[in-house]
Amino acid sequence: xxxxxxxxxxxxxxxxxxxxxxxxxxxxxxxxxxxxxxxxxxxxxxxxxxxxxxxxxxxxxxxxxxxxxxxxxxxxxxxxxxxxxxxxxxxxxxxxxxxxxxxxxxxxxxxxxxxxxxxxxxxxxxxxxxxxxxxxxxxxxxxxxxxxxxxxxxxxxxxxxxxxxxxxxxxxxxxxxxxxxxxxxxxxxxxxxxxxxxxxxxxxxxxxxxxxxxxxxxxxxxxxxxxxxxxxxxxxxxxxxxxxxxxxxxxxxxxxxxxxxxxxxxxxxxxxxxxxxxxx
Ligand code: C2E
Ligand code: MG
Ligand code: MG
Ligand code: MG
Numbered sequence: 001x002x003x004x005x006x007x008x009x010x011x012x013x014x015x016x017x018x019x020x021x022x023x024x025x026x027x028x029x030x031x032x033x034x035x036x037x038x039x040x041x042x043x044x045x046x047x048x049x050x051x052x053x054x055x056x057x058x059x060x061x062x063x064x065x066x067x068x069x070x071x072x073x074x075x076x077x078x079x080x081x082x083x084x085x086x087x088x089x090x091x092x093x094x095x096x097x098x099x100x101x102x103x104x105x106x107x108x109x110x111x112x113x114x115x116x117x118x119x120x121x122x123x124x125x126x127x128x129x130x131x132x133x134x135x136x137x138x139x140x141x142x143x144x145x146x147x148x149x150x151x152x153x154x155x156x157x158x159x160x161x162x163x164x165x166x167x168x169x170x171x172x173x174x175x176x177x178x179x180x181x182x183x184x185x186x187x188x189x190x191x192x193x194x195x196x197x198x199x200x201x202x203x204x205x206x207x208x209x210x211x212x213x214x215x216x217x218x219x220x221x222x223x224x225x226x227x228x229x230x231x232x233x234x235x236x237x238x239x240x241x242x243x244x245x246x247x248x249x250x251x252x253x254x255x256x257x258x259x260x261x262x263x264x265x266x267x268x269x270x271x272x273x274x275x276x277x278x279x280x
Contacts, residue, residue, distance in 0.1 A: 023069070027080055030066060035093055039065050042097055043260030044111075044269075047231060047251045050244060056251060057110035058269075059146070060098040061260045062090070082118050091119045092128045099136035099143060101263055112144035112174060117154070120147070126165055133169075140170040146197065147173065149181045160190060167192040174231070179215070188226055196223045200234025203254070207239055217247040224248070 034040050044058035064072040081087040094113055102111035119125055133140050145166060147159075163173050174195035175187060179202050188196070198219060205212040216232070223230045232244050235254030244252055263269060 024080070026069070027066075027072065027077060028084060031064070031077060031080055031084065031086055034064055034066075035090060037067075039067065040090065040093065041065065041262065042094065042101070044101070044263055044266060045253060045260040046258040046266075047110075047112075047253050048257045049251055050241075050249060055109065057102075057105075057112065057142075057144075058266075059112045059114075059253065059260075060094060060101075061114070062094055063260075078116060082116055085118075087116055087118050088122050088124075091115065091125070092132075095129055096132040096135070099132045099138045102142055103136040103138045105269060107139075107142070110142045110144055110172075111138075112146050114146045114148075114176065117148075117150065120159055120162055121155070126162065129166070129171065130169065133171075141172070144172045144174055144195065146176040148176045149178070149183055149187060156190075160192075163192050177233070178219070188223070188228065193226075193228050195229045195231055197231045197233050197253075198249075200254070203232050203234045203240055203244075204236075207237075207243060213243070216244075216249075220247050220249050 041063050042060045043063050044060055046058050047056045048054075049056045062074050062078070064074075064077050066072050078087070081090050098111045098113045102109065105111075115125075129143070132138075133143060145163075147163075166173060172194035173192055174197055175191065175193050176197050177199045178196045179199045187193075196219070198216060202212055202216050202219075206216045207213070220230045229250040231251040231253055232240075232249050233253050235241055235244065235252040235256050237256060240254075241252055241256060258266070
């Protein structure tokens with residue numbers, strides 16, 4: 001595009017490319033000290049049980065508050081963490097912090113953490129999870145890990161055996177963002193899944209697009225036949241929630257139910273002291 005717009009525009013575009021590259025270098029440089037400098041924190045977003053309208057738990061979502069650039073979205077810094085190898089120490093901190101938080105919640109609530117492709121390749125991840133659970137005193141069945149389909153493409157067999165080790169500890173596994181990327185029914189068949197999370201893009205379109213509605217309805221049915229629960233992501237309207245109830249989706253997550261918040265900001269879940277009841 002820049003080529004057709006003349007010399008000035010080329011300069012303009014390359015200036016902004018320079019800016020993007022400079023930002024990227026700054027983020028790369030600063031991410032390595034972000035943990036030590038307390039710039040990373042976890043937001044928690046609730047899951048609503050559509051059967052009884054109760055909160056079933058929370059997903060931990062990583063946040064980076066950069067001292068000068070402000071909040072950096074995970075879509076921007078997770079890839080940097082992966083490329084620099086920092087994902088291992090950061091991911092370990094996420095698991096540890098999420099387990100410590102959940103250990104203070106009522107015992108029927110679970111916590112889920114997102115694991116990225118590279119984390120699964122690290123042989124120390126499993127030990128890290130075991131230690132995090134033990135140190136927090138969290139029952140393993142209250143921890144869920146969320147993996148995305150793209151994670152799975154490379155070394156599928158290795159991934160299966162890693163996930164099976166988790167399941168043998170009673171940690172549960174969710175397949176995140178289902179329907180985007182390279183969804184394969186093989187994943188549903190071969191992975192030890194407890195949950196499938198239908199991607200937000202389907203939830204967004206299902207009330208205006210009959211084909212999309214059919215996909216959501218059929219996915220819930222298929223998952224249930226395979227004894228897998230279904231969580232719909234990105235629910236923003238009461239009408240979407242109604243449709244999901246109607247097709248017997250198990251859980252919903254999204255801004256309608258609750259935005260990702262600091263743990264102290266969630267009503268009924270105080271950061272301290274231990275043993276608060278949920279009002280919902
Ligand atoms: P995800 O796991 O699929 O998380 C859902 C994303 O959708 C979150 O974005 C959440 O804030 C957003 N969301 C939730 N409800 C709604 C809604 O109703 N409407 C809209 N428009 N958005 C909604 P976020 O926090 O920016 O995270 C993006 C992705 O970054 C996550 O997608 C996950 O793949 C990754 N991520 C987040 N935390 C971690 C982490 O600790 N480790 C790893 N490896 N990846 C993480
Ligand atoms: Mg997730
Ligand atoms: Mg997701
Ligand atoms: Mg996602």
